[in-house]
Amino acid sequence: MTTFVDVRKPLRKVNNKDVTIHTIRKYIVGVEEEIPLLDGKRRPYINLDNAASTPTISLITEKVNEFLKWYSNVHRGTGFKSKLSSRVFEEARDTIAQFVHADLSDSVVLFCKNTTEAINKLANRFSFQLGDVVLTSVMEHHSNELPWRKVAHVVHIDVTPDGRIDENDFREKISRFGSKIKLIAVSGASNVTGFINPVHTYARWAHAIGAQIMVDAAQLVPHRPIDMKMKGDPEHLDYIAFSAHKMYAPFGVGVLVGCRKTFEEGDPEYVGGGTVDIVNLENAYWADLPDKEEAGTPDIVGAVALAQAIRVIEQIGWDDIIDHESSLTHYALERLKKIPGVTLYGDKELATVADRLGVITFNIKDLNHALVASILSYEWGIGTRNGCFCAHPYVKCLLEVSETEAKDMETRILARDRSTLPGFVRASFGIYNTKEEVDALCEALSAIAQGKYRDGYLLNKERGEFYRTDVADEFEKYFSL
Numbered sequence: 245m246t247t248f249v250d251v252r253k254p255l256r257k258v259n260n261k262d263v264t265i266h267t268i269r270k271y272i273v274g275v276e277e278e279i280p281l282l283d284g285k286r287r288p289y290i291n292l293d294n295a296a297s298t299p300t301i302s303l304i305t306e307k308v309n310e311f312l313k314w315y316s317n318v319h320r321g322t323g324f325k326s327k328l329s330s331r332v333f334e335e336a337r338d339t340i341a342q343f344v345h346a347d348l349s350d351s352v353v354l355f356c357k358n359t360t361e362a363i364n365k366l367a368n369r370f371s372f373q374l375g376d377v378v379l380t381s382v383m384e385h386h387s388n389e390l391p392w393r394k395v396a397h398v399v400h401i402d403v404t405p406d407g408r409i410d411e412n413d414f415r416e417k418i419s420r421f422g423s424k425i426k427l428i429a430v431s432g433a434s435n436v437t438g439f440i441n442p443v444h445t446y447a448r449w450a451h452a453i454g455a456q457i458m459v460d461a462a463q464l465v466p467h468r469p470i471d472m473k474m475k476g477d478p479e480h481l482d483y484i485a486f487s488a489h490k491m492y493a494p495f496g497v498g499v500l501v502g503c504r505k506t507f508e509e510g511d512p513e514y515v516g517g518g519t520v521d522i523v524n525l526e527n528a529y530w531a532d533l534p535d536k537e538e539a540g541t542p543d544i545v546g547a548v549a550l551a552q553a554i555r556v557i558e559q560i561g562w563d564d565i566i567d568h569e570s571s572l573t574h575y576a577l578e579r580l581k582k583i584p585g586v587t588l589y590g591d592k593e594l595a596t597v598a599d600r601l602g603v604i605t606f607n608i609k610d611l612n613h614a615l616v617a618s619i620l621s622y623e624w625g626i627g628t629r630n631g632c633f634c635a636h637p638y639v640k641c642l643l644e645v646s647e648t649e650a651k652d653m654e655t656r657i658l659a660r661d662r663s664t665l666p667g668f669v670r671a672s673f674g675i676y677n678t679k680e681e682v683d684a685l686c687e688a689l690s691a692i693a694q695g696k697y698r699d700g701y702l703l704n705k706e707r708g709e710f711y712r713t714d715v716a717d718e719f720e721k722y723f724s725l
């Protein structure tokens with residue numbers, strides 16, 4: 245059976261509310277929550293760290309709460325609530341399949357913990373022979389790099405000086421390694437520069453040499469529609485992996501969607517309850533998919549939350565999401581470029597802003613990225629992220645760190661000194677961020693670049709973080725268990 249979502253079909257209202265790109269902010273949980281600043285004032289937290297995790301949406305938490313009355317373990321129960329929960333769990337699976345246009349006659353949707361677990365699962369279940377190559381890129385998050393090293397010979401496609409995948413090198417590696425390449429594993433979009441990769445073109449290249457393609461869609465999925473396309477189409481994506489916590493549903497679920505055959509063959513990676521049809525003291529006979537690959541009790545609530553997040557995204561509509569995030573990115577780049585002392589990395593072009601995500605990395609003059617992120621937090625109430633973003637090789641390329649510098653850095657880090665770790669500050673946008681928030685970031689960065697920030701930041705060398713001794717965070721005033 246093949247199922248496609250018809251995105252043109254008018255969707256149901258979510259929880260009977262008309263959700264649009266203009267109204268979504270009021271549904272973002274905690275968006276107006278005030279936090280303390282160094283000067284003793286308070287202001288609503290500005291969250292520009294959406295590439296790490298997004299906040300949730302009240303329409304999702306309401307749905308989760310509504311479900312909790314009916315919550316029970318799935319599959320193995322005969323009680324009403326268990327049967328209801330099983331139905332809802334499978335409905336969530338179908339919602340995901342439709343969302344990414346997976347052809348269910350060929351593909352299976354597997355629930356995991358997150359993208360990292362999903363990619364590890366594929367690495368463990370893909371049938372590699374000695375000498376087989378996984379072709380990946382220098383751009384990748386460690387989660388789409390380290391799992392492959394354990395199971396295959398990993399070959400890296402270079403990146404260009406501005407950080408794009410170098411397609412000449414890509415083609416060269418394809419012709420050099422040819423049929424030894426069994427899998428091409430690339431990100432849909434970069435968590436460092438926001439570059440969006442033409443994964444369907446890469447799918448053509450993979451299939452032309454008899455390989456498959458796996459797309460790490462962790463960053464792409466909240467910002468662009470994904471169409472896995474039918475098997476047999478040269479642009480078909482064989483596998484994708486993503487996490488719900490990056491798409492407004494931080495309830496602990498991730499997804500691997502991909503080729504059934506890979507999981508039908510061989511033993512599951514985790515075994516135990518739920519994975520078998522029958523067991524005797526010598527043998528276990530595996531259940532059909534997806535049960536075979538989902539050992540133990542799954543994250544049923546997480547699946548419900550993800551399905552509802554998909555509903556919210558579809559209700560808002562991709563055109564409006566892309567328009568909003570692109571115009572925010574355009575505005576931010578335009579303003580950031582004019583701040584003396586700010587260096588931007590990756591794509592700085594305004595004309596092509598719709599071809600990238602709202603993930604912007606920068607540095608200020610000679611200031612340590614960790615110091616800048618700390619000042620933004622303590623003095624401006626702005627949440628960003630700094631460092632290498634779990635993409636060390638990529639960040640080293642973008643910063644043109646030499647081999648000798650890289651070796652020195654490794655030595656220092658292994659000696660527990662992260663004070664000179666290279667990196668950037670990253671601001672990343674979601675559907676609910678505003679131009680006023682971009683203005684606040686730019687005002688803060690202008691001030692910092694002019695040296696207008698408080699004295700007294702201390703460096704914790706081991707962690708590579710800046711902190712202060714004149715304020716206590718007092719988190720328990722805000723929340724404690």
Ligand SMILES: Cc1ncc(COP(=O)(O)O)c(C=O)c1O
Pocket residue numbers: 295296358359360361385387388431433434435460462463487498
């Ligand atoms: C591109 C990319 N891949 C993989 C991951 C890992 O995601 P998770 O931590 O949800 O496993 C991330 C997380 O930031 C990411 O940005």
